[in-house]
Amino acid sequence: MAAEALFELSILGGALERRWRRQRPDIERLPWDTLDPAAYPPGTVLRARRFWTVAAFQEYRTAAACAATVEALIAARAPIDLVAECSRFLLDETAHVELCARVAAALGGGAALRHDPDALFLRPSLDLSPLVRAAELVVRVFCVGETFSVPMQRATARAATHPLLRAVIARIAKDEAAHGAFGWTFLDWAGADLDDAARAGLSRAAASAIAALEASLEGSAGSDEGPTLGWLPRDQYLTLARTVMEEQVRAPLRARGLLDGTSYGLRPLFP
Numbered sequence: 482m483a484a485e486a487l488f489e490l491s492i493l494g495g496a497l498e499r500r501w502r503r504q505r506p507d508i509e510r511l512p513w514d515t516l517d518p519a520a521y522p523p524g525t526v527l528r529a530r531r532f533w534t535v536a537a538f539q540e541y542r543t544a545a546a547c548a549a550t551v552e553a554l555i556a557a558r559a560p561i562d563l564v565a566e567c568s569r570f571l572l573d574e575t576a577h578v579e580l581c582a583r584v585a586a587a588l589g590g591g592a593a594l595r596h597d598p599d600a601l602f603l604r605p606s607l608d609l610s611p612l613v614r615a616a617e618l619v620v621r622v623f624c625v626g627e628t629f630s631v632p633m634q635r636a637t638a639r640a641a642t643h644p645l646l647r648a649v650i651a652r653i654a655k656d657e658a659a660h661g662a663f664g665w666t667f668l669d670w671a672g673a674d675l676d677d678a679a680r681a682g683l684s685r686a687a688a689s690a691i692a693a694l695e696a697s698l699e700g701s702a703g704s705d706e707g708p709t710l711g712w713l714p715r716d717q718y719l720t721l722a723r724t725v726m727e728e729q730v731r732a733p734l735r736a737r738g739l740l741d742g743t744s745y746g747l748r749p750l751f752p
């Protein structure tokens with residue numbers, strides 16, 4: 482395990498930054514100077530700085546998992562357009578990292594967050610074939626994580642009242658729609674080549690990714706105290722999360738025979 486590192490971000494500037502800005506021109510046009518932290522109670526601002534730092538870190542973890550998925554897809558000789566689609570997501574997630582970090586900066590600065598750079602996501606065993614490695618990453622990251630986050634972010638964008646926060650969340654949600662669809666497109670392509678052993682492994686991967694996500698929900702649900710600055714009120718978040726997980730994650734996995742109901746010793750949060 483690598484030494485824990487502070488989660489810090491930087492921009493090199495100059496020609497590289499200008500090229501990056503040209504790739505995502507809409508980010509600069511967001512109303513960055515409209516968020517005034519002095520307009521909110523100090524406790525809410527502190528919570529918001531923490532919330533948006535963690536959001537940037539989650540996007541960072543997804544960027545790392547996207548990069549690993551691209552590598553596995555290339556090793557599996559996946560169709561070129563499938564590889565290209567997933568490669569595009571790496572830039573999207575990098576943009577989401579920057580969006581969330583800039584909101585934290587506008588609120589007064591990011592919160593201190595330490596992390597293990599070697600444990601950004603769960604790596605599939607190298608004993609598995611490239612196709613099964615790709616499938617395991619796709620099931621965890623896209624069929625569970627990204628599929629779950631699409632309706633959650635759409636609802637959060639609708640509920641946000643501040644123009645910058647609404648614009649940032651809506652901008653992220655716009656990209657996430659394609660990310661959410663990707664997992665199912667991959668499975669439609671790879672399905673016939675996944676044997677019973679691979680499917681059993683993918684069922685375990687799906688069940689453990691769902692359990693990990695559910696275990697994190699209580700912690701990631703915002704508080705009901707004071708105004709919300711980019712999160713849903715707690716009860717609304719948890720109720721929506723339960724519905725989304727059942728109808729949009731579990732049901733399509735079950736329909737593909739990839740969630741067989743075995744608990745694998747994991748305790749579901751929403752039995």
Ligand SMILES: [Fe+2]
Binds near residue numbers: 543577
């Ligand atoms: Fe993202």
Ligand SMILES: [Fe+2]
Binds near residue numbers: 543574627656657660
């Ligand atoms: Fe995404």
